[in-house]
Amino acid sequence: MPAVQETIDRVKLIDVDQYKYGFETTIEMEKAPKGLSEDIVRFISKKKDEPEWMTEWRLDAYRRWLTMREPRWARVQYPPIDYDELYYYAAPKGMTGPTSIDELDPEILKTYEKLGIPLREVEMLEGIQRPNVAVDAVFDSVSVATTFKAELAKAGVIFMPISEAIREHPELVRKYLGSVVPVTDNFFATLNSAVFSDGSFVYVPPGVRCPMELSTYFRINERNTGQFERTLIIADKGSYVSYLEGCTAPRRDENQLHAAVVELIALDDAEIKYSTVQNWYPGDSEGKGGIFNFVTKRGDCRGRNSVITWTQVETGSAITWKYPSCILRGDGSRGEFYSIAISNGRQQVDSGTKMIHLGKNTTSRVISKGIAAGKSDNTYRGLVSAHRRATGARNFTNCDSLLIGNQCGAHTVPYLESNNSTAVFEHEATTSKISEDQMFYCMQRGLGEEEAVALIVNGFVKDVLQQLPMEFAVEAQKLISISLEGSVG
Amino acid sequence: MLEIRNLVVQIEDNRILNGLNLTVHDGEVAAIMGPNGSGKSTLSYVIAGKEDYEVLDGEIVLDGQNLLEMEPDQRAAAGVFLAFQYPLEIPGVGTMTFLKAALNAQRKARGEPELTTPELMKRVNAVGEKLEISRDFLKRALNVGFSGGEKKRMEILQMALLEPKFCILDETDSGLDIDALRIVSEGVNALRSPDRSFLVITHYQRLLNHIVPDTVHVMSSGRIVRSGGKELALELEANGYADYRQQAEAA
Numbered sequence: 001m002p003a004v005q006e007t008i009d010r011v012k013l014i015d016v017d018q019y020k021y022g023f024e025t026t027i028e029m030e031k032a033p034k035g036l037s038e039d040i041v042r043f044i045s046k047k048k049d050e051p052e053w054m055t056e057w058r059l060d061a062y063r064r065w066l067t068m069r070e071p072r073w074a075r076v077q078y079p080p081i082d083y084d085e086l087y088y089y090a091a092p093k094g095m096t097g098p099t100s101i102d103e104l105d106p107e108i109l110k111t112y113e114k115l116g117i118p119l120r121e122v123e124m125l126e127g128i129q130r131p132n133v134a135v136d137a138v139f140d141s142v143s144v145a146t147t148f149k150a151e152l153a154k155a156g157v158i159f160m161p162i163s164e165a166i167r168e169h170p171e172l173v174r175k176y177l178g179s180v181v182p183v184t185d186n187f188f189a190t191l192n193s194a195v196f197s198d199g200s201f202v203y204v205p206p207g208v209r210c211p212m213e214l215s216t217y218f219r220i221n222e223r224n225t226g227q228f229e230r231t232l233i234i235a236d237k238g239s240y241v242s243y244l245e246g247c248t249a250p251r252r253d254e255n256q257l258h259a260a261v262v263e264l265i266a267l268d269d270a271e272i273k274y275s276t277v278q279n280w281y282p283g284d285s286e287g288k289g290g291i292f293n294f295v296t297k298r299g300d301c302r303g304r305n306s307v308i309t310w311t312q313v314e315t316g317s318a319i320t321w322k323y324p325s326c327i328l329r330g331d332g333s334r335g336e337f338y339s340i341a342i343s344n345g346r347q348q349v350d351s352g353t354k355m356i357h358l359g360k361n362t363t364s365r366v367i368s369k370g371i372a373a374g375k376s377d378n379t380y381r382g383l384v385s386a387h388r389r390a391t392g393a394r395n396f397t398n399c400d401s402l403l404i405g406n407q408c409g410a411h412t413v414p415y416l417e418s419n420n421s422t423a424v425f426e427h428e429a430t431t432s433k434i435s436e437d438q439m440f441y442c443m444q445r446g447l448g449e450e451e452a453v454a455l456i457v458n459g460f461v462k463d464v465l466q467q468l469p470m471e472f473a474v475e476a477q478k479l480i481s482i483s484l485e486g487s488v489g
Numbered sequence: 490m491l492e493i494r495n496l497v498v499q500i501e502d503n504r505i506l507n508g509l510n511l512t513v514h515d516g517e518v519a520a521i522m523g524p525n526g527s528g529k530s531t532l533s534y535v536i537a538g539k540e541d542y543e544v545l546d547g548e549i550v551l552d553g554q555n556l557l558e559m560e561p562d563q564r565a566a567a568g569v570f571l572a573f574q575y576p577l578e579i580p581g582v583g584t585m586t587f588l589k590a591a592l593n594a595q596r597k598a599r600g601e602p603e604l605t606t607p608e609l610m611k612r613v614n615a616v617g618e619k620l621e622i623s624r625d626f627l628k629r630a631l632n633v634g635f636s637g638g639e640k641k642r643m644e645i646l647q648m649a650l651l652e653p654k655f656c657i658l659d660e661t662d663s664g665l666d667i668d669a670l671r672i673v674s675e676g677v678n679a680l681r682s683p684d685r686s687f688l689v690i691t692h693y694q695r696l697l698n699h700i701v702p703d704t705v706h707v708m709s710s711g712r713i714v715r716s717g718g719k720e721l722a723l724e725l726e727a728n729g730y731a732d733y734r735q736q737a738e739a740a
Contacts, residue, residue, distance in 0.1 A: 440539050441577040443561035444570075445587075445647065446595035455590055459581025459630065 032089035038062060041194050044089050048163040048197075051170060061183045061193035068187045074350040075379045075411060076319045078292060081257060086226045088195045134159055136200045136216045148212065155211050157241075158203040162230050165201035172203055176234055180263035180300040180327070188259040188321075189296040192228045196261065199229035204239040204270075213469060215244035218260075226257040233263070235270035237303065242273040244472055255283075255318060260295045268303030268330065273311070275468055276324075277476055280316035285374070287346030290318025297324035298354075301333035301362075309336040310353065311467045313476040315483040318347060323381065325354035328362035328390075335364040338467040340476070342457075342483045343376030343408070352382035352413075357393035357423065366397040369461045372408035373484060379411040386423035393423040401431040402460050404453065404484070454481040490515045490686040491536075491655055496547035498528075498535055498711075505531040507711035508547070513655075513704075516683040520697055520722060521690045523708035524730040529690045530574065532708070533659045536688075537571040538564050551655055565591075566598035570653035572644040574660040578632040584643070587631045588613055588650060595651060616649040620676050637664035645676040656680070657688045662696040674699030694726035709733040 032043050041062045045055040070081070134148035136159065152159050158169060166173050183193045200216040218229060235241050258280065264272050274297075283290025293316075299308035310324040326335025337353035355364035364384065372378040378401065386393040401410035412429050434456050442452035458465070458477060465473050491513040498506040505528045513519045523529055535542050536549055538561035549556040556564055579587060593603040604612075613627060620642045632640050641661055648656055658677065662670055677687070677700050689700055697705075697719065705721040706713045707730075714733050715721070 435577075436540065438577050438579060440537075440561060441573065442579070442591075444537050444565055444573075445591035445651070446562050446565040446598065447591060448562050448594065449560075451590065451594060455582055455587070456579060459579055462581040 030091050031087050034087055035084040036062070036086070036088055036195065040088055044195055044197060047089065047091070048166070050163075050166055053170075053174065054166055057178075057183075058194050061190050062195075064184050065187070065190040065194055068184075068190055070187050071321075074321050074381070075377065075413075076321060076348040076350050078255070078319055078348075081255075081292070083191075086257060088226060088228070089197055091197075134212050134214050136161060136214075137219070152211070152214075156205040156208055157210050158201065159214055160201055162199045162201040162232060163197070165232075169201075169203070172234065173201070173232070176263070176265055177230075177232055178263075180265060180298045181261050181296050185296060188294040189261050192230060192259050192261045192296070195226075196228045196230035199231045199260070200233075201231075202233040202241060202243065204235045204241045206237040206239060206267075208236075208239045210239070210241040213242050213244055215246065217246045226259065228258075229260045231260070231262040232265075233272060233274070234265045235267065235272045235306075237267045238269045239267075240271045242469060243275070244469065245274070245276045246279070255290060255292055257292050258294070258317075260297075262295070262297040262324075264297075264299035264308055266299065266301050266303060266306035266308050266330075266333075269305050270303060271307040271309075272299065273309045273469075274299070274324070275472055276310075276312040276314070277472060277479065278312065278314045278316050278320070279479060281318075282316050282345060282347050283318040285345045287318065290347070291316065293317035293320045293322060295322040297322065298327065299325065299335065300327045301330050301335060301359075303333070304330040304359075305332040305334075306330050307334045307336070309338070309467070311338040311464065312340070312351075313464075313468070313479065314339070314341040314349065314351060315479050317349075320347075320349045320351050322351045323353055325356065325383075326364060327356045327358065328364060328393075329358045330362075331359040332361050333359055334362065336467075337364075337366045337368070338464040339368045340371070340461045340464045340480070341368070341378060341380075342371045342373075342480060343378045344373040344483055345376060346374070347376045349377070350379045350381055352380045354383040355385070355395055357384075357386040357390040357395070359390060361392040362390060363393070364395045366395070366399070367463055368397075368399045369464055370399070370401045370410055371404065371457055371460065371484075372401065372410045373404035375407045377409045377411070379413060381413045381415075383415040383417070384425055384427075385415075385417035386420045386425075388419040390420050391422045393418075393420060395423075395425045397425070397427045399427075399429040400460065401429075402457065403431065403433045404457075406433075450481075450484070453484055457484060490517070490552060491688075492548075492550045493536075494548050494550075496532075496535070496549065497545040498531060499543050499545060500531070500541055505542075505711050506535070509708075509712050511706065511713055513686045513688060515686060516681075517704060518681065518687040518689060518700065518702045520702035520705045520719075521688060521708050521713075522692065522694075522705060522722060522725055524734060525692075527708045528711040529708055530659055531711075533571055533657045533688070533690055536564075536655075536657060537561060537569055562594065563598065565651075565653075566595045568654035569657070570648050570651060570655070571657045572641075572648055572659060572661050574663060576632050576640040576644055578630070578635075580630050580633050582631050584627045584629060584631045585610070585613065588627075588647065591647070592651060612650060613646070616646050619679065620646050620649075621672055622646055638666060638669035641665060641669065641673055642676070645673055649676065649680060654685050655688070656685065657690070658700075659690050660692065661689075662691055662693065670696070670699060694722045697722045707733055 032040050041058050045058055181189050184190055204210050266272050280291035280293055301308050308326050314320055328335050335355050341349045341351050343349045353366055368380050370378040370380055380399045384395045399412050403410055410431055414427055416425050439452050468476055493511040496506050496509040521529055554567055589609050622642055702719050705717055707715040
């Protein structure tokens with residue numbers, strides 16, 4: 001049974017006001033001229049003071065991009081993007097990289113305060129704000145602050161903006177950049193390779209357990225500007241790192257493009273946990289505005305017994321096109337994907353994962369919870385494949401969809417390819433609706449309608465929430481309630 | 490306590506209640522008996538405020554408050570509790586989490602301070618012991634994988650915890666074995682008080698041996714056709730509902 005007629009009426013009233021990160025920071029910005037050309041690519045590279053090899057790498061990507069087409073196979077619809085109308089570089093004036101907090105424009109500092117992101121180490125150390133999380137803050141095209149760098153350096157961990165890493169650790173960047181997501185992987189990844197402006201770089205040396213959570217906070221502020229960040233994380237032999245990523249953007253009537261690339265590399269016995277809480281501006285109830293989130297995320301379990309875990313809570317963006325994947329190359333390696341994708345209003349989500357089993361005795365686990373409300377569409381698209389040499393490969397996939405109201409859609413598109421007779425793949429999928437009876441039962445016990453939905457939904461996503469680092473889980477739970485506000489009447 | 494006057498209710502053009510009148514006094518345990526399809530469960534849902542039911546006429550007043558103008562959660566905060574015939578499962582939501590959310594939502598609606606978790610656990614454990622509900626159950630998702638009897642006991646636990654003033658038991662005896670029936674009945678009896686009333690809906694006299702009613706009402710074709718004391722239940726047990734069916738058809 002669909003949830004009540006009133007649901008539909010109320011959904012019509014969803015207001016963008018519930019997006020509380022929609023404010024704009026007024027600050028003088030420096031932009032590259034509109035549009036994309038070799039000159040713009042050179043401009044960006046020069047701004048970052050990059051070595052010649054990097055400029056060439058970008059130009060090569062740009063030339064290849066010119067020959068490529070946008071992928072159209074996803075179950076999403078959007079008007080054509082005019083790539084000549086976008087700005088590919090925007091930075092707070094006079095900034096090309098992080099400075100000390102005291103030199104940071106107070107407006108930017110205020111922005112992150114409003115977002116609840118601590119940039120002042122002193123306050124964090126005193127426990128005034130969330131402790132034990134090192135933050136790299138990316139504002140439009142540049143990283144504006146990276147905290148706890150000194151602290152981390154003591155452990156040998158390198159955590160810095162990628163633009164800085166290109167200058168300071170070229171040997172590491174050259175070795176690994178583009179080694180998981182090749183330059184020509186797909187249209188958006190190639191575009192990113194040409195114009196990426198900033199993002200985070202992490203290197204954890206052999207045997208080191210990173211002493212704190214690392215996180216990057218992405219903020220799009222400038223109008224008509226694409227954000228193309230690039231993240232590269234390398235966990236050397238026997239090391240461990242947990243990394244969190246958060247995103248918000250101002251409320252605007254036009255769509256904005258966000259095309260990021262994230263590459264993870266885990267060597268022998270290393271483990272990387274990558275968690276995302278994605279809350280880009282989703283557009284208003286009529287589908288006006290919002291972020292186009294076209295992201296390529298891939299992890300390479302390059303070493304034996306390495307582990308990569310993706311956990312994502314996706315509540316924002318007008319369109320999400322994103323498939324964090326694992327290449328299970330090392331024998332005995334393990335890939336995990338835990339996802340909560342919520343769509344409301346007119347949001348469109350096409351998300352899932354790829355688990356590519358290449359090594360022997362590799363295992364993977366996929367738990368996906370899609371929740372669709374309003375007039376949204378929510379698709380899980382996943383691939384599990386076993387190479388003929390991947391003897392003993394095992395996968396377990398569980399995809400559950402929950403519908404709220406009767407104008408939304410949930411779709412599950414699993415692809416299975418097994419070239420090995422010893423591979424064992426299991427796939428479970430369910431689709432359910434929050435029943436009127438469940439709602440009535442909760443309300444009879446005194447819960448308000450929205451409280452009841454939030455409770456039922458939180459129950460539905462519990463398996464995945466448990467995978468998130470503690471503080472993030474609490475945040476995510478709140479975010480889920482906020483995202484579903486107005487989804488019932 | 491509760492006053493129902495000339496209640497007329499339909500669902501999808503089917504008239505279920507036809508001008509039902511019923512008064513339940515403070516501290517009274519009123520039993521409603523009647524054949525299948527006489528509208529007993531509909532009555533309980535309409536009092537609690539389930540959607541789908543169209544109230545064409547009449548009123549339901551609880552201590553001066555017009556229930557028909559209130560949402561189900563507001564009615565709950567005002568003291569209406571319905572022990573479901575088929576309690577719902579809420580996957581992934583721990584029983585304790587649910588109890589805390591429900592109790593605090595009601596307290597908030599009444600302007601009372603929220604209860605802390607230790608205080609809540611103390612209360613839940615105290616009630617749980619009486620109902621012979623093991624603490625393990627409180628950690629599990631609400632009603633998921635519970636047997637019929639366990640679900641019914643959980644309903645009574647919620648009732649005891651929420652301390653409503655008007656309790657409706659919708660065929661709480663169905664699906665209970667003798668031991669469970671005793672435990673549930675004792676649980677209910679322990680809650681009887683001068684400022685709490687009960688509406689006990691049942692097919693069988695059996696439950697009324699355990700929960701002894703003050704009044705018994707016979708329902709047929711959406712109306713109360715006869716009212717009396719507890720002896721009326723015994724009479725029904727002996728003679729069946731045949732007379733009332735004919736009476737209703739004649740009317």
